[in-house]
Amino acid sequence: MKINIKFDYTFICKAVLHEQLEALGLEYKLNNLGEVEFQKKLSALEIENIKEAFNKYGIEILANPQNVLVERIKDVITELISDPEKSRKYNVSSYLADELNYSYAHLSSVFSEITYSSIENFIILKKIDLAKHLIIHEDFTLTEIAHQLNYSSVAHLSAQFKKTTGLTPSAFQRIIKKRQEIE
Numbered sequence: 001m002k003i004n005i006k007f008d009y010t011f012i013c014k015a016v017l018h019e020q021l022e023a024l025g026l027e028y029k030l031n032n033l034g035e036v037e038f039q040k041k042l043s044a045l046e047i048e049n050i051k052e053a054f055n056k057y058g059i060e061i062l063a064n065p066q067n068v069l070v071e072r073i074k075d076v077i078t079e080l081i082s083d084p085e086k087s088r089k090y091n092v093s094s095y096l097a098d099e100l101n102y103s104y105a106h107l108s109s110v111f112s113e114i115t116y117s118s119i120e121n122f123i124i125l126k127k128i129d130l131a132k133h134l135i136i137h138e139d140f141t142l143t144e145i146a147h148q149l150n151y152s153s154v155a156h157l158s159a160q161f162k163k164t165t166g167l168t169p170s171a172f173q174r175i176i177k178k179r180q181e182i183e
Contacts, residue, residue: 002183006137013059020053034071070114072100073107074122081126084148092123128164131157135173142169 014030021028026046027039042050051061062068076099080087086095093104096119100107111119127149134145146157161169 004137016057016059017054020057021050024049024053026050034068034075066110066114069100069102069107069110073111073119076100077119077123078126081123081130081149084150087150092119124160124164127151128161131161131169132165132172135169136176142173145169 017030017036021036024046026042029037029039031037047061054060062071073096076096077092080090080092080095096107097104108119111117111122115122131145131149134140134148140148142154142157146154149157151157151160158168161167161172165172167175
């Protein structure tokens with residue numbers, strides 16, 4: 001027997017951080033996803049214990065400020081793309097600059113330097129991931145998905161989907177439906 005489940009990654013990450021930091025008896029504050037502020041300076045042993053506790057869940061402490069900024073860029077983009085109202089209301093470059101208090105040129109430069117890819121490419125990949133999720137888990141038409149992801153047309157969504165996955169959204173839908181019928 002199989003069941004389908006849906007994850008809220010932000011909730012899961014916050015719950016894991018909370019659980020692990022509470023178990024270590026540390027006073028902290030979660031400022032935003034990807035940033036924990038401690039009430040006191042941590043000892044080397046406490047930092048090592050945190051690393052060990054987090055490592056079990058694939059969470060790592062970032063030491064390089066540029067890596068931290070890249071993760072924040074990714075988080076802000078993911079948040080923006082996941083909120084259809086926000087994504088229609090804001091231009092990505094302006095939103096990133098406003099949220100992170102850096103010029104978009106600086107953010108783009110750091111992102112490219114660290115990831116060897118562009119912010120624009122990351123946005124496309126995130127949109128296609130979300131489109132796949134919506135195709136699999138929701139009963140939306142491609143028109144509704146294109147609208148929700150702020151594409152100008154279904155053709156634009158289809159072109160990016162095919163370029164990224166090698167399949168059209170319709171072909172992807174058919175494959176998913178066949179797999180679900182077999183299960």
